[in-house]
Amino acid sequence: MTVGHMFMRSIIVLAALFAMAALVTPPAPACAAEPGWLPKPSRGQGEKCVADTDWMRRNHMKALNHQRDDTVHDGIRTPRFSLKGCIECHAVKAADGKPVTAASDKHFCRTCHDYAAVRIDCFECHASRLGEKATTGGNTGSARPERTDISVLAQYLRSVGQ
Amino acid sequence: MSCKSTSTGCKSGAACGCAGSSADATDDVRRDFLRGAAATAVTTIAAGVTLYAFGAEPALARAPGEKVTSKVRWGLLIDASKCGDGCTACVTACQTENGWRDTGHPETDAQWIRKLTVKNPKNGASFSLPMMCQHCADPPCVDVCPTGASFKRADGIVLVNKHTCIGCRYCMMACPYKARSFIHEPLEDQKPHAPRGKGTVESCTLCVHRIDEGRAPACVEACSDTAGGAMLFGDLNDPSSEIAKRVAAYRTTRIRSDLGTDPGVYYRNI
Numbered sequence: 544m545t546v547g548h549m550f551m552r553s554i555i556v557l558a559a560l561f562a563m564a565a566l567v568t569p570p571a572p573a574c575a576a577e578p579g580w581l582p583k584p585s586r587g588q589g590e591k592c593v594a595d596t597d598w599m600r601r602n603h604m605k606a607l608n609h610q611r612d613d614t615v616h617d618g619i620r621t622p623r624f625s626l627k628g629c630i631e632c633h634a635v636k637a638a639d640g641k642p643v644t645a646a647s648d649k650h651f652c653r654t655c656h657d658y659a660a661v662r663i664d665c666f667e668c669h670a671s672r673l674g675e676k677a678t679t680g681g682n683t684g685s686a687r688p689e690r691t692d693i694s695v696l697a698q699y700l701r702s703v704g705q
Numbered sequence: 706m707s708c709k710s711t712s713t714g715c716k717s718g719a720a721c722g723c724a725g726s727s728a729d730a731t732d733d734v735r736r737d738f739l740r741g742a743a744a745t746a747v748t749t750i751a752a753g754v755t756l757y758a759f760g761a762e763p764a765l766a767r768a769p770g771e772k773v774t775s776k777v778r779w780g781l782l783i784d785a786s787k788c789g790d791g792c793t794a795c796v797t798a799c800q801t802e803n804g805w806r807d808t809g810h811p812e813t814d815a816q817w818i819r820k821l822t823v824k825n826p827k828n829g830a831s832f833s834l835p836m837m838c839q840h841c842a843d844p845p846c847v848d849v850c851p852t853g854a855s856f857k858r859a860d861g862i863v864l865v866n867k868h869t870c871i872g873c874r875y876c877m878m879a880c881p882y883k884a885r886s887f888i889h890e891p892l893e894d895q896k897p898h899a900p901r902g903k904g905t906v907e908s909c910t911l912c913v914h915r916i917d918e919g920r921a922p923a924c925v926e927a928c929s930d931t932a933g934g935a936m937l938f939g940d941l942n943d944p945s946s947e948i949a950k951r952v953a954a955y956r957t958t959r960i961r962s963d964l965g966t967d968p969g970v971y972y973r974n975i
Binding site: 644673 | 771
């Protein structure tokens, strides 16, 4: 076999490989680094998440379950793994400017859960958007008020001491 | 209104010398406490929930990451003589705060707090009072719950953990005060701080989300703001608290105390 034959054969093999690759790989969107069929959950508003993205992908449910038991039974309301914190930071605005609820497939949680076909039960009871700031009570996840309202209780205690 | 800390006659909360400046000081101490910087705050963390003395002004505080403890027992004292006939300020405030409402189905609608009018049929004398979860020390609802969803928090607040509630409604049968409701229909747009959903039982939480922030329950606030000021909230375990003083000083009644449930809600003039 001559050098010319070997050269031609390698050209043919390469061409065949390229043709197969073009058949197998779906066409990527022009400007996207990731294939279009992957879910694209909304990025949070802060610089980074409360934990590494890889860790959150695998363990966010464990963190939320742990936090929920601490909150319900022990009154621990730290903002780091608060469900309200996730929802507030990753809120997706609808056309009317309000955050979407879990009824929309644009909702942060639903983007991945729809893709993975894992049903979320959280929002049968929990609010899936924070909407307006809680006016008469309740902190709003990570946006815990700077003034922790001790002055309010102090005022109340003063008023009952009349 | 008088200033509790100095026993002098400060007439206005804003103008009173004990209000504005000490509230600011309170916030400063609170921030130090959150940073873990103040030496006094560190001792307080070790002691759990404590009645702080910020200058001369007491205020209750607990760091967000700190567990509730049984050193506190939250309770209410309701003076029926100050409770207006037909006034529903507490009920409305609770609905607004926690997002439950009448939907025109009185048999099945959720009802965290209701107004009762009690009448003596022989002489016509009547009075009215609010009725809600009595936050018993020995709650029958907790005794009967098959999943442990109905529980009493360390600070005396009786709650339903809706994550484990299976909706059997045994607790509703056991409660002598008819304080609990079952949610029959799917709900939307719940309050972020008050999750509620179909298939679970619920009742007054004593506005646990507000208490965890150091605020009084919504009903108490509404009653003192716009109504007769019939409701008093505080720590029954703290002898220096206003509620403990009044419970010690006056004759009070706890409803169906014969059942031995040791309710945390006291009534006067009933």
